[in-house]
Amino acid sequence: MSDDHAPSSHPNDFGFRDLADQAPCVLWMAGLGGDWQYVNPAWTRLSGQATMRATGNGWMDVVSEKSRDALAAAFVKGAADAAAFDVEVCLTTADAAGRKVTLRATPVMQNGKVTGFSGSIAPVDHAPKAVLSDDEQRQLFRNRRELETLVENSPDVIARLGRDQRHLYVNRATRDAFGIEASDFIGKSISEMGFPDSVAAAYDKAAQEVFQCGEERAFNFTLEDSESRTRHFTTRILPEFERDGSIDSVLAVTYDVTQRTEAQLERDALLIREQAARFQAEAASRARDQFLAIVSHELRSPLNGIQSWTHVLENRVDTGTPSVARAIAGIKTGVQQQVRMIEELLDATQVMTGRLRMPKQPFTLQPAIDAAISSASKAAAERNVSVTTAYPELPVRIVGNAERVEQIIWNLLTNAIKFSPQGSDVKVTIETSDIDVRISVVDQGKGISAEFMPFLFDPFRQADSSNTRRTEGLGLGLTLVRQLTELHGGRAVAYSDGENQGSTFSIYLPLRNEADSEDEGPRAVQTVAGDDKPLSSLENVRVLLVDDQKEARDSLSELLTHIGAQVAPTASGQHALDHLRQCGPDDAPQVIICDIAMPDMDGYETLKQVRLLERQVSTRFRGPIPAIALTAFGQREDRVRALANGFQVYLTKPANPAELIAVITSLTRPAAQATPGQRVASSVH
Numbered sequence: 001m002s003d004d005h006a007p008s009s010h011p012n013d014f015g016f017r018d019l020a021d022q023a024p025c026v027l028w029m030a031g032l033g034g035d036w037q038y039v040n041p042a043w044t045r046l047s048g049q050a051t052m053r054a055t056g057n058g059w060m061d062v063v064s065e066k067s068r069d070a071l072a073a074a075f076v077k078g079a080a081d082a083a084a085f086d087v088e089v090c091l092t093t094a095d096a097a098g099r100k101v102t103l104r105a106t107p108v109m110q111n112g113k114v115t116g117f118s119g120s121i122a123p124v125d126h127a128p129k130a131v132l133s134d135d136e137q138r139q140l141f142r143n144r145r146e147l148e149t150l151v152e153n154s155p156d157v158i159a160r161l162g163r164d165q166r167h168l169y170v171n172r173a174t175r176d177a178f179g180i181e182a183s184d185f186i187g188k189s190i191s192e193m194g195f196p197d198s199v200a201a202a203y204d205k206a207a208q209e210v211f212q213c214g215e216e217r218a219f220n221f222t223l224e225d226s227e228s229r230t231r232h233f234t235t236r237i238l239p240e241f242e243r244d245g246s247i248d249s250v251l252a253v254t255y256d257v258t259q260r261t262e263a264q265l266e267r268d269a270l271l272i273r274e275q276a277a278r279f280q281a282e283a284a285s286r287a288r289d290q291f292l293a294i295v296s297h298e299l300r301s302p303l304n305g306i307q308s309w310t311h312v313l314e315n316r317v318d319t320g321t322p323s324v325a326r327a328i329a330g331i332k333t334g335v336q337q338q339v340r341m342i343e344e345l346l347d348a349t350q351v352m353t354g355r356l357r358m359p360k361q362p363f364t365l366q367p368a369i370d371a372a373i374s375s376a377s378k379a380a381a382e383r384n385v386s387v388t389t390a391y392p393e394l395p396v397r398i399v400g401n402a403e404r405v406e407q408i409i410w411n412l413l414t415n416a417i418k419f420s421p422q423g424s425d426v427k428v429t430i431e432t433s434d435i436d437v438r439i440s441v442v443d444q445g446k447g448i449s450a451e452f453m454p455f456l457f458d459p460f461r462q463a464d465s466s467n468t469r470r471t472e473g474l475g476l477g478l479t480l481v482r483q484l485t486e487l488h489g490g491r492a493v494a495y496s497d498g499e500n501q502g503s504t505f506s507i508y509l510p511l512r513n514e515a516d517s518e519d520e521g522p523r524a525v526q527t528v529a530g531d532d533k534p535l536s537s538l539e540n541v542r543v544l545l546v547d548d549q550k551e552a553r554d555s556l557s558e559l560l561t562h563i564g565a566q567v568a569p570t571a572s573g574q575h576a577l578d579h580l581r582q583c584g585p586d587d588a589p590q591v592i593i594c595d596i597a598m599p600d601m602d603g604y605e606t607l608k609q610v611r612l613l614e615r616q617v618s619t620r621f622r623g624p625i626p627a628i629a630l631t632a633f634g635q636r637e638d639r640v641r642a643l644a645n646g647f648q649v650y651l652t653k654p655a656n657p658a659e660l661i662a663v664i665t666s667l668t669r670p671a672a673q674a675t676p677g678q679r680v681a682s683s684v685h
Contacts, residue, residue: 026121028059030105032114034075046101046121048094064090064098071103075117082107082114082260084236088124100124112259157254160240165189165207168249177233177256179226199223203252206237210250214239220257232261307335307654308555311535315562335654360488365396365405365437369428372409376417385420387413390429396437398509400488405509408484409439411477412505416443419503432511436490440506448496448503456494457482481507536661539564541668544589546576546606547630548598552653556593559657565664572598573606580613588621590668593660596631596642603629604645611646626667630655 020027020040028039036055043054047062060068067089074087084106093099105119151158157177160169170185185193191200199221206217218236225231235254239247310331317324373387380387409428416426424444431438448456457478482492485507496503543565547553550571557569568589570576580588592610596603607627614621629647631638642650649663 027119028121029108029116029118030075031116032075032079034071034117037116043121044094046093046123047091062092064092066090074105078105078107078117079114082109082257109260112263156256157252159185159252159254160249161207161252162249163211165204177254178223196223203235206235207250207252210237210239211247214241214247230258231256232258302551303335303654305549305551305555305654306331308552308559308657310335311657312555312558312562315535360400362397362399363402365398365430365439366391368402368406369409369430369439372406372413373428375406375410376413379414380417380426383417383420384422385417385424385426387417387426387428390427392430392432396430396432398437398511400509404484405488408481408507409441411481412441412507415477416441416445416503416505419443419445421445434511436508436510438506438508440504442502442504444502446503447499447501448494449499453494453496457492481505485509535559535563535658536665537564538661538664540566541591541664542566542587542589543568543664544576544579544592544625545569546573546592546594546598546603548572548595552595560661563661573601573603573609576606577609577613580610583620585620585622589625591664592625592627593630593664594627594647596629596633596638603631603647604641607646628660628663628667630660 020038023040024042026040026042026046028036028043030036035057036059039051039054039059041051043049043059044051047054047059049059049062053061060071063071067087070087071089074085077083078085084104086105087103088100089103090098090100101121101123103119103121105117107114108116108118152171154171155173155176157173158171159167162168166187166189167185170182172182174180174182174185180193189200190203191197195203202219202221206219209215209217216236216238218234220232220234222230222232233254234257235252238251238253240249240251242248310328314328369389373389376387413426413428420426420443426444427440427442429438429440429442431440478492485492488509490507490509492505492507494503494505538560541564543560545553545557545560545567547556547569548571553569553571557567560567568579570579573594576592576594583589592607594603594606598606601609610627611624614624626649627647628649628651629642630651630653631642632653639650648667651660651663
């Protein structure tokens with residue numbers, strides 16, 4: 001039904017009430033759910049129910065139980081499709097007998113939406129008709145006149161076509177719909193009325209099919225009006241059966257559905273725009289991740305060379321000279337600080353984008369806190385700050401990620417030490433309740449002002465952000481504390497009496513049943529060797545080193561050679577394969593250290609080709625050569641991919657030399673001496 005010519009919402013309007021009240025057939029108007037707002041007196045003659053009783057859902061009282069569900073479903077579907085429908089139902093008539101009737105409904109449209117329905121009810125009579133009397137014929141004539149009045153005033157185009165597909169009748173709605181007078185259609189086919197060929201062909205085809213099969217057909221088409229606006233129409237063609245079942249004519253009803261179609265097109269356009277926006281957001285997310293990976297790689301790679309050359313210097317020069325020892329220690333400290341900041345930046349980005357995955361398993365809390373205290377001990381010693389602890393007598397076990405809890409405590413400790421005065425004390429306590437455990441770090445330092453307290457855990461926020469501030473860092477440490485604590489299902493809080501009154505930082509972690517854990521296998525253990533210990537010997541251990549960066553390759557080669565290893569440095573995967581092809585059984589490498597990001601052939605493809613070569617010339621190699629991935633890519637998915645591609649160990653640059661040497665020793669130890677835990681693939685950050 002045309003949105004521009006929606007029928008009046010009530011039969012009283014425009015004198016329709018008088019006509020409807022006198023109509024011999026049942027006419028009604030209803031809301032979306034089929035609740036009648038009006039029904040004419042013909043209903044009382046048919047059903048015996050008063051019209052006042054029939055309004056609302058009262059008319060359903062005379063409808064059989066079996067028919068009610070079909071009626072409800074039809075109204076729901078008609079509202080959803082904005083389409084007319086017919087339903088055959090059984091109701092109790094005035095003579096208390098059951099009778100089948102056909103309820104026909106047409107949607108009422110306003111502003112492109114279905115606001116209700118109007119329709120009729122007529123008995124279904126399959127019995128043959130007797131010859132009509134004069135009175136019956138006069139009544140039939142009056143019925144036809146009334147029906148013609150209704151049809152003529154319909155806002156929809158209603159036409160009758162004969163078998164030659166020429167128009168026998170067209171109502172005057174054609175003037176508003178197409179700008180053509182109804183009289184111009186009579187005796188002509190649709191193709192003779194100047195409609196586009198595509199519209200005429202669809203119209204003729206649908207009419208022919210209705211004449212042939214006796215079933216309704218529908219099609220959609222568009223036209224441009226005099227103002228070059230596109231209008232959308234739907235045409236339904238229905239058969240008109242004669243008494244003998246033949247079809248001599250069909251009815252064509254055309255609705256203007258412009259508003260509804262434009263609304264649907266707008267919804268489709270909004271969906272396309274939303275999908276495009278999502279695609280752009282995902283592309284931006286991928287670009288950000290790639291950028292962070294590149295930044296991490298480019299920052300870590302030179303640090304690897306600096307750290308390796310530092311250990312070379314440490315073993316080649318006289319470290320007894322205070323200035324030399326101080327210089328080497330300063331370089332090491334600078335490298336460690338840079339690595340920490342890179343890791344903080346990557347962790348914070350992954351947490352804020354919801355991409356940080358944190359496997360959880362049961363663990364004892366005290367050792368993780370002790371490890372954090374050990375890591376912060378050097379910074380505490382430099383400021384002459386003592387760290388004391390107060391733990392419960394019994395071990396405290398929680399479900400979580402031990403590495404991340406250690407990271408949380410380390411951030412709180414370094415923050416406390418940074419702001420503590422010389423010679424003061426920092427205290428770490430553990431307190432338990434029935435539902436959670438509280439870990440607190442208490443200092444006697446600078447304290448926190450009331451003005452800054454609300455922003456304490458915000459990223460990149462520092463109480464002193466001026467050029468003359470006395471502390472370093474990105475301002476992400478406390479942000480990570482809060483975010484990692486919340487990922488454990490806990491919360492982080494801080495308290496201070498004000499500036500120069502010290503501060504207390506506490507995290508609350510839930511005590512959970514160990515059955516709630518996500519056991520994803522053993523946690524990778526990070527072995528941090530002391531920097532002051534001499535490096536272990538790798539006497540006569542054959543190492544194939546693959547790294548396209550000359551500085552990183554030369555520094556690590558020099559370091560390993562100094563402690564006795566036989567190093568074959570290569571600048572690409574292809575050079576590494578050439579070296580292996582020239583090796584015999586007695587001089588083949590015992591371990592491969594390979595970078596991942598390399599031009600032409602990356603570390604994954606290099607190891608794949610190495611394994612293929614080992615199978616092709618198995619007599620030359622005693623078995624698969626253990627491989628260590630040494631890379632500046634430090635995200636979790638990089639570690640998973642490296643181990644999945646066959647590397648036994650994954651190390652991020654800059655690798656601790658003592659740690660790297662320990663891994664090489666473990667991988668090259670004869671199998672009979674290796675413990676089961678040392679022969680599995682592992683990863684170390």
